Amino acid sequence: MNAVLVIIAxxxxxxxxxxxxxxxxxxxxxxxxxNWLGVAxxxxxxxxxxxxxxxxxxxxxxVSMIVLFAMLLTRRARADAAVVPGSIxxxxxxxxxxxAVAGVLVFAVLQTHLPxxxxxxxxxxxxxxxxxxxxxQAAALxxxxxxxxxxxxxxxxxxxxxxxxxxxxxx
Amino acid sequence: xxxxxxxxxxxLERLPLIMRxxxxxLFPESLRWLAGSLLEIIAILAVFGLLxxxxxxxxxxxxxxxxxxxxxxxxxxxxxxQPFADGIKMLTKEDIVPLVADRLLHFLAPVVLVxxxxxxxxxxxxxxxxxxxxxxxxxxxxxxxxxxxxxSVFMAGWASHNKYSLLAAMRALxxxxxxxxxxxxxxxxxxxxxxTLSATGIVAAQGGWTAGVIPHWFVLRPWGLAGFAIFxxxxxxxxxxxxxxxxxAESELIAGHxxxxxxxxxxxxxMAEYFGMTALSGMGVTLFLGGWQxxxxxxxxxxxxxWFAVKLFALLLGCIWIRATFPRLRxxxxxxxxxxxxxxxxxxxxxxxxxxxxxxxxxxxxxxARWALALALVAGPFVLLGRRLSTGIAPRTYRxxxx
Numbered sequence: 001m002n003a004v005l006v007i008i009a010x011x012x013x014x015x016x017x018x019x020x021x022x023x024x025x026x027x028x029x030x031x032x033x034x035n036w037l038g039v040a041x042x043x044x045x046x047x048x049x050x051x052x053x054x055x056x057x058x059x060x061x062x063v064s065m066i067v068l069f070a071m072l073l074t075r076r077a078r079a080d081a082a083v084v085p086g087s088i089x090x091x092x093x094x095x096x097x098x099x100a101v102a103g104v105l106v107f108a109v110l111q112t113h114l115p116x117x118x119x120x121x122x123x124x125x126x127x128x129x130x131x132x133x134x135x136x137q138a139a140a141l142x143x144x145x146x147x148x149x150x151x152x153x154x155x156x157x158x159x160x161x162x163x164x165x166x167x168x169x170x171x
Numbered sequence: 172x173x174x175x176x177x178x179x180x181x182x183l184e185r186l187p188l189i190m191r192x193x194x195x196x197l198f199p200e201s202l203r204w205l206a207g208s209l210l211e212i213i214a215i216l217a218v219f220g221l222l223x224x225x226x227x228x229x230x231x232x233x234x235x236x237x238x239x240x241x242x243x244x245x246x247x248x249x250x251x252x253q254p255f256a257d258g259i260k261m262l263t264k265e266d267i268v269p270l271v272a273d274r275l276l277h278f279l280a281p282v283v284l285v286x287x288x289x290x291x292x293x294x295x296x297x298x299x300x301x302x303x304x305x306x307x308x309x310x311x312x313x314x315x316x317x318x319x320x321x322x323s324v325f326m327a328g329w330a331s332h333n334k335y336s337l338l339a340a341m342r343a344l345x346x347x348x349x350x351x352x353x354x355x356x357x358x359x360x361x362x363x364x365x366x367t368l369s370a371t372g373i374v375a376a377q378g379g380w381t382a383g384v385i386p387h388w389f390v391l392r393p394w395g396l397a398g399f400a401i402f403x404x405x406x407x408x409x410x411x412x413x414x415x416x417x418x419x420a421e422s423e424l425i426a427g428h429x430x431x432x433x434x435x436x437x438x439x440x441x442m443a444e445y446f447g448m449t450a451l452s453g454m455g456v457t458l459f460l461g462g463w464q465x466x467x468x469x470x471x472x473x474x475x476x477x478w479f480a481v482k483l484f485a486l487l488l489g490c491i492w493i494r495a496t497f498p499r500l501r502x503x504x505x506x507x508x509x510x511x512x513x514x515x516x517x518x519x520x521x522x523x524x525x526x527x528x529x530x531x532x533x534x535x536x537x538x539x540a541r542w543a544l545a546l547a548l549v550a551g552p553f554v555l556l557g558r559r560l561s562t563g564i565a566p567r568t569y570r571x572x573x574x
Contacts, residue, residue, distance in 0.1 A: 026276075030326070033322060049306060049307060050307075050308045050368075053308050053311040054311065054315075056315035057311065057315040057318055060315075060318050060322065061315070061317075061318025061319075061321060061351070062348070064322060065325070065344060068325055072329075072337075126307055126308050126368045
């Protein structure tokens with residue numbers, strides 16, 4: 001069981017490391033997708049079937065497309081897809097941000113009291129998950145829905161404005 | 172796969188289990204699970220590989236008949252060996268990779284596509300005792316595995332380093348993302364009413380007959396009928412089938428993201444397309460057409476997997492028929508159909524399903540009212556939205572072409 005975990009962890013970390021070191025943005029994005037697949041494999045390993053499939057459906061299916069579309073639509077030339085190594089300033093700010101994120105995560109992990117002997121986790125069925133989401137967690141679900149709707153409306157407004165200003169440019 | 176079949180099942184019904192037991196019995200106890208899994212994988216690859224081969228032949232034959240010509244008839248008796256001749260041709264063709272292409276991604280795209288589309292076959296229950304992977308969240312697994320298609324289309328378009336490929340890939344992605352939504356939304360009522368995401372559970376929920384002849388399939392419910400119609404349209408678009416085959420529109424985008432593919436890689440793309448169509452049809456059978464359930468109580472002596480095969484072939488032939496009949500849509504018509512028609516209809520259908528669920532206790536005359544109200548909820552939005560769909564669009568004016 002642990003050998004599988006080691007392989008999954010290695011996949012996740014290696015894809016993240018290679019994604020950072022590559023100069024080609026598209027390759028980095030695809031490695032990010034591989035990373036998400038690794039996280040889904042980890043969920044499967046942990047016995048969270050539903051979360052694993054949802055991870056694949058949402059991240060590998062949808063979020064990856066947003067990332068790739070954004071990349072293709074914002075780059076002018078194909079050569080742009082390769083990023084030149086940044087300056088010292090950029091490296092320092094990147095290190096600062098990643099250090100801060102890592103600090104917060106490590107702090108949160110250390111603060112959590114993990115029971116020494118984990119009782120066998122009850123396998124949560126899809127029905128139980130649904131009841132949780134619709135019952136006690138309904139507020140969080142609604143807030144997430146509202147935020148996504150606001151983002152969608154914002155995107156529609158941005159896209160609609162652009163078309164109006166460009167109407168005369170049409171060939 | 173359940174290991175022990177009840178003795179009440181007929182011999183033919185238990186035959187796959189008996190054969191599986193015999194095969195795994197050849198191995199030592201500790202390796203039996205591995206042998207069983209390998210057998211399932213081999214069975215899926217063999218059955219659907221052959222089905223793919225003969226589906227291409229059936230498609231060409233049926234299309235030929237529709238267009239009043241014989242179709243392929245020279246290779247073997249009645250053209251039966253045509254798929255194998257095509258396979259050998261594809262295998263021996265030169266594999267051309269453009270000089271400036273991204274070689275790794277160019278190679279990975281068809282591989283990823285076929286791998287993901289094969290995964291979807293694992294969770295479909297082909298018979299009473301025939302399901303490779305009986306998951307609690309099987310329906311979710313099916314659509315999650317289908318998500319790999321989009322990634323591979325992008326990889327193919329980008330790696331080819333060809334502007335036609337890239338443009339077509341973007342268009343294909345717009346289509347795939349647009350139709351993913353109605354496809355998933357049309358499945359939600361089934362999950363709601365069956366109360367489970369497990370494919371075997373959904374098939375079991377459609378068991379039973381009224382008066383022994385009318386099956387309790389979901390397609391025979393008002394919400395199920397609407398859901399099935401939306402599912403079929405969205406599934407045709409998801410698997411790039413005509414009339415939604417813009418991604419590989421030969422006339423406009425010179426085969427789209429497949430422009431720079433040749434030889435066996437090209438064949439793999441086509442294989443994945445047919446696999447996708449077969450898997451989505453199989454899912455449609457499972458979700459709406461009662462899966463392996465017999466249509467009448469007295470027909471139960473025919474084994475369940477035969478019923479599944481009959482329904483699957485009926486849907487596949489329907490797809491071919493549609494391809495032979497309808498002209499291809501334009502990209503704006505395509506996205507408009509998805510966002511302005513199918514998605515609202517699917518959302519309304521959620522309400523219809525909820526109404527059906529809440530009125531499950533209605534009896535007698537109320538039963539008739541329940542049917543009438545549910546049918547009105549299905550037909551009303553369909554007519555209203557359908558009328559609004561083309562207002563302000565037609566008749567089309569041409570600014571740059573002589574009309």
